[in-house]
Amino acid sequence: MLNMRPVSDDDLTARARIRDVAMALFAEQGVKATTIRAIADAAGVSPGLVQHHFGSKEELRQACDEHVLSYIREQVTEGITDHNLERPEFVEAVRRTAPPLMKYLGRALVDGSPAAAAMFDELVSVTAANLARGDHSDADHRARATVLTAMKLGITVLHEHVSRALGTDLYGPQGALRVGQAQLDLIRPEFVGLELHERARTGLDKFGEQR
């Protein structure tokens, strides 16, 4: 035993394949509308194997939750804490790997996943602390942080409509650039954090010049 998960984490084991396919289908159609048989079919395995690896549909869903949460925490750490936002190759790497996970997160927020709700609350708390740090007035930081979080995630949740209205895939290179810049244009810089705003702006500009 203990032989599971042979080498790395993003390999092509059947288990990982099932999880990835499930995330994509859950994101597109919702959890309830996605059948285990459809997942198995898309992953090229039998329905029984899905159950073998994850026990039940609900447990499969939780596995998807945990996977996307750990990924996002990782990227946020690398991007913000480790000051990688200015590096175009980092922005490009995220743009390539993140889409399926972001789409799943958007759906999970609406489908009532506890893990997604927890992530939302965490984002609000971090944002509220950021706002309070830059503005010591008695403004309603909690409400501002909540609205800011919901607005940003709203773009993720409504990615399909955003892409259609834009005429370009939100998660394509041009779409991400246009939406990112529009966000920076629309929101008052002091609420993104002046420093973070500047870093994001320059990172986005560099990324735009590269193409």
Added chain:
Amino acid sequence: MLNMRPVSDDDLTARARIRDVAMALFAEQGVKATTIRAIADAAGVSPGLVQHHFGSKEELRQACDEHVLSYIREQVTEGITDHNLERPEFVEAVRRTAPPLMKYLGRALVDGSPAAAAMFDELVSVTAANLARGDHSDADHRARATVLTAMKLGITVLHEHVSRALGTDLYGPQGALRVGQAQLDLIRPEFVGLELHERARTGLDKFGEQR
């Protein structure tokens, strides 16, 4: 014949009751997860009656779509075009009647309703025209309008999380006030339209003083 829909439109006929209950359940759980039997149960009628009035689940869903769309168009006309945004009783009236319909709209946007998609596109077009009217530069008005629309609707779609993070119901009097003001704080006024921004701000303030 021709006796259907006796007097007004918002009466308590079984047909209207079924539609309203369906909208609430669709909004809470999604269309696929909501059964016709559950709708009939909540409306106090037999499952057969649901089919009698709407034919099929899909047609019931379309009826919900049309109902919410006509309502929203009506309120937007009264609020913006007829300059009612400053009147606190108008804001209060909307706050009382809109919630179930807004919740349904939020779900419809994610569940892939064609009608909701059309409304999104329409909102983007109107917003883009507004932006272009106030700014003749070669800025990316289309992207800004799309992002602005998605962010605003994002609050609706994520109302459950917003309410939880706020500690108050988004559609309660205090919640609507706090979120409305936070939105006006966060977004650069010129993108709401300077005049509209001012009107919304004063309307919100009056509404806040009243309580």
Added chain:
DNA sequence: CGGCTTCCAATACAGCCGTATAGCATGTTG
């Protein structure tokens, strides 16, 4: 009053869903 339409409930049914079970290779362990 007889006929017709509308509103509604009860029952029936075919299909699909999640899941339990049994079985078969493969390769690892003791």
Added chain:
DNA sequence: CAACATGCTATACGGCTGTATTGGAAGCCG
């Protein structure tokens, strides 16, 4: 080599879902 754990498939089953059908009650019209 024997025993066993693992990755996987095939089949079966109970329950639920959408919907078709049937029939009855109430009200209008001629």
